[in-house]
Amino acid sequence: MTATTLPAAAPVAVDMGLYPEIQKFGATDISACFSCGTCSATCPMSQTDGTFPRRIIRYAQLGMKDALLSSKELWTCYQCGECSDSCPTKADPSEFMAATRRYAIASYDRTRIAKAMYTNPVVATAVAVVLALFFALFFLSSHGSMAADQLLLWKFIPEDVVHTTGMVVMALVFLAGIVGVIAMIRDVGAKEGVSVKDALGSGAGLGRTVRALWYAVGLESFGQVRFREECDSDETAKALPWYRQRGVVHMMVVWGFMGLFAATILDYGLALINVKATGTPVPVWYPIRLLGTVAGASLLYGVSVLIVDRYRKANRSVTSSMPADWVLLALLWVTAITGFSIELALYLPGAPVWGYWLFVVHVSVAMELVLLAPFMKLAHVIYRPIALFYVSLAQQAKGTTK
Numbered sequence: 001m002t003a004t005t006l007p008a009a010a011p012v013a014v015d016m017g018l019y020p021e022i023q024k025f026g027a028t029d030i031s032a033c034f035s036c037g038t039c040s041a042t043c044p045m046s047q048t049d050g051t052f053p054r055r056i057i058r059y060a061q062l063g064m065k066d067a068l069l070s071s072k073e074l075w076t077c078y079q080c081g082e083c084s085d086s087c088p089t090k091a092d093p094s095e096f097m098a099a100t101r102r103y104a105i106a107s108y109d110r111t112r113i114a115k116a117m118y119t120n121p122v123v124a125t126a127v128a129v130v131l132a133l134f135f136a137l138f139f140l141s142s143h144g145s146m147a148a149d150q151l152l153l154w155k156f157i158p159e160d161v162v163h164t165t166g167m168v169v170m171a172l173v174f175l176a177g178i179v180g181v182i183a184m185i186r187d188v189g190a191k192e193g194v195s196v197k198d199a200l201g202s203g204a205g206l207g208r209t210v211r212a213l214w215y216a217v218g219l220e221s222f223g224q225v226r227f228r229e230e231c232d233s234d235e236t237a238k239a240l241p242w243y244r245q246r247g248v249v250h251m252m253v254v255w256g257f258m259g260l261f262a263a264t265i266l267d268y269g270l271a272l273i274n275v276k277a278t279g280t281p282v283p284v285w286y287p288i289r290l291l292g293t294v295a296g297a298s299l300l301y302g303v304s305v306l307i308v309d310r311y312r313k314a315n316r317s318v319t320s321s322m323p324a325d326w327v328l329l330a331l332l333w334v335t336a337i338t339g340f341s342i343e344l345a346l347y348l349p350g351a352p353v354w355g356y357w358l359f360v361v362h363v364s365v366a367m368e369l370v371l372l373a374p375f376m377k378l379a380h381v382i383y384r385p386i387a388l389f390y391v392s393l394a395q396q397a398k399g400t401t402k
Helices: 018-023 038-042 054-062 065-069 082-086 093-108 113-119 121-140 159-192 196-200 203-222 225-231 246-272 287-312 323-346 353-375 377-398
Strands: none
Touching: 018 054, 018 093, 038 054, 038 082, 054 065, 054 093, 065 093, 065 159, 082 093, 093 113, 093 159, 093 377, 113 121, 113 323, 113 353, 121 159, 121 323, 121 353, 159 246, 159 353, 159 377, 196 203, 203 225, 203 246, 203 377, 225 246, 246 287, 246 323, 287 323, 323 353, 323 377, 353 377
């Protein structure tokens, strides 16, 4: 009888310092976890063949860093907290998943800024303060005179200074973030067995890609469909008015941030093609002004609710906070409230002096917010849609797409 030789298993790199490293990002002690699977069974977001958060916890316990960072499931968790509520050993898998996402953001970041901000409260605070002061002093160094009869913000700080600074900031953000994005796409794509040729090399592949993009960006990122349907489905969430539910609040923040970004780009674009010079007085119903107003209101409301909920520890997802979480919320809130106040000043009679100084605060904090985007929770705006894209491809492969 001839013995059958089985193919050798591919070697797996093991990093025994992985779990202690994740703990630095806020993970609770999960040594009590014995992989019973209760968390995965109760998770409303788990796919039919999914085993997260149990799978992610095991990766961390076994030191399987590459497997952990290439898992799309890491980003499909919305931290509703049902897994922690049902855990028989109180291992708190929900907070562990949040900490692991912070660890992943820091791992994708080659500058190590994200790690410093997440693991060192002094550094996180210092970075926020120093950057705000730097931008404020930079803009003030080039300021002009304050008109007395009309609020001429772009005469106070020349528009070319703000636009040039914005372009430099965007370039730095792109360079800082693109390396991590490419690494994530490469790792998750390899694990899921999806290459560029699979996604774009045929009509069928292109069709799957378009559907996956619509699911990831349209339905989930902007619509928060599964978040609202699944993670707001428990009795506590249902008892809240619709405008206080987590899915709606997060949706308002996403809409607000992206709407303001779009309004800024459109205004700058119209100036480039000489349709409307930057700073030209326009009525409140002017399309770009209206977009900015509605988006600003959406952002201000959503961020205000998030701040109140985090302060009160209103739900499982905000029972634990890192300094970087507060820094992000503060930057978003200041950007929104100063923007609204400046718009109010533009329509007041005369030229209130405080409008000029608020403008300095607004542009300084907005620049800082964009510059720090790859290093804080705002990076979810990029990483989560990428993961959801692969989730949709997997669903299409199994024929489970609705």
